[in-house]
Amino acid sequence: MEVVFLGTGASQGTPILGCDCEVCRSANPKDKRLRSSVLLHCEDMDLLIDCGPDFRYQMIREGASNVDAILFTHGHVDHTGGLDDIRPLNYLTKKPMEIYAEQRVIDALHKQFFYIFDNSTYPGVPKVNMHTINADAEFHIGDIAVIPIRAYHGQLPILGFRIGDFAYITDAKVVPESEIVKLKDVKTLVVNALQYDTHPMHFSFDEAVDFAKRIGAKQTYFTHIGHRISHDSVLPKLPPNIYLAYDGLHLFI
Numbered sequence: 001m002e003v004v005f006l007g008t009g010a011s012q013g014t015p016i017l018g019c020d021c022e023v024c025r026s027a028n029p030k031d032k033r034l035r036s037s038v039l040l041h042c043e044d045m046d047l048l049i050d051c052g053p054d055f056r057y058q059m060i061r062e063g064a065s066n067v068d069a070i071l072f073t074h075g076h077v078d079h080t081g082g083l084d085d086i087r088p089l090n091y092l093t094k095k096p097m098e099i100y101a102e103q104r105v106i107d108a109l110h111k112q113f114f115y116i117f118d119n120s121t122y123p124g125v126p127k128v129n130m131h132t133i134n135a136d137a138e139f140h141i142g143d144i145a146v147i148p149i150r151a152y153h154g155q156l157p158i159l160g161f162r163i164g165d166f167a168y169i170t171d172a173k174v175v176p177e178s179e180i181v182k183l184k185d186v187k188t189l190v191v192n193a194l195q196y197d198t199h200p201m202h203f204s205f206d207e208a209v210d211f212a213k214r215i216g217a218k219q220t221y222f223t224h225i226g227h228r229i230s231h232d233s234v235l236p237k238l239p240p241n242i243y244l245a246y247d248g249l250h251l252f253i
């Protein structure tokens with residue numbers, strides 16, 4: 001599998017519009033973070049986890065033009081805002097986009113993108129084929145088995161996903177004990193780490209490090225990183241086998 005980090009930023013990206021902090025002014029490309037999303041080249045399928053507002057530019061930057069299915073972790077707009085930009089993919093494939101999400105996320109998409117779902121006969125709207133998934137049921141996309149992992153984003157129930165020995169969890173504050181078993185023997189873990197200070201909705205760095213150590217993957221990459229985190233100054237302070245992801249990073253696993 002190849003994992004392409006399309007974006008590794010928090011909800012406002014880095015730099016934040018109008019912020020003049022040191023990281024937002026940094027010239028280091030690894031401090032430029034679009035909204036978090038990964039593209040997985042997996043067997044003969046291209047799976048996208050989350051489709052944020054930077055989706056169009058991220059795909060163009062990577063020279064990627066195929067997505068077979070989109071999996072949504074939750075309905076916040078930094079993870080859904082690019083859905084309108086699947087239209088050229090509909091055009092290329094002449095097929096609707098296959099979308100996998102929990103019912104509450106599908107309900108959010110109906111509000112955010114009402115025109116996709118209002119049975120309008122206008123031909124220019126994105127075409128989608130919705131699949132409702134449940135936290136406790138493995139599902140398949142083609143031959144690929146996907147295990148949903150329940151996490152809590154503050155009070156909000158969200159999903160992470162495990163595919164083979166890769167797992168992706170973003171926007172988590174709590175991963176319940178009952179879900180930890182689903183992460184057994186994961187070799188590559190991606191998990192959110194927002195900032196040093198504690199936050200009510202997201203793992204802080206210390207919480208993300210504790211979680212990573214607990215899972216004990218061969219390699220863990222942090223994503224959904226806030227604007228106070230300078231890549232080159234923070235990376236050397238992380239424990240062994242824990243790294244900061246950055247936009248454009250490709251992992252071959």
Ligand SMILES: [Zn+2]
Binds near residue numbers: 079
């Ligand atoms: Zn987010």
Ligand SMILES: [Zn+2]
Binds near residue numbers: 228
């Ligand atoms: Zn800033």
Ligand SMILES: [Zn+2]
Binds near residue numbers: 074171
């Ligand atoms: Zn969120």
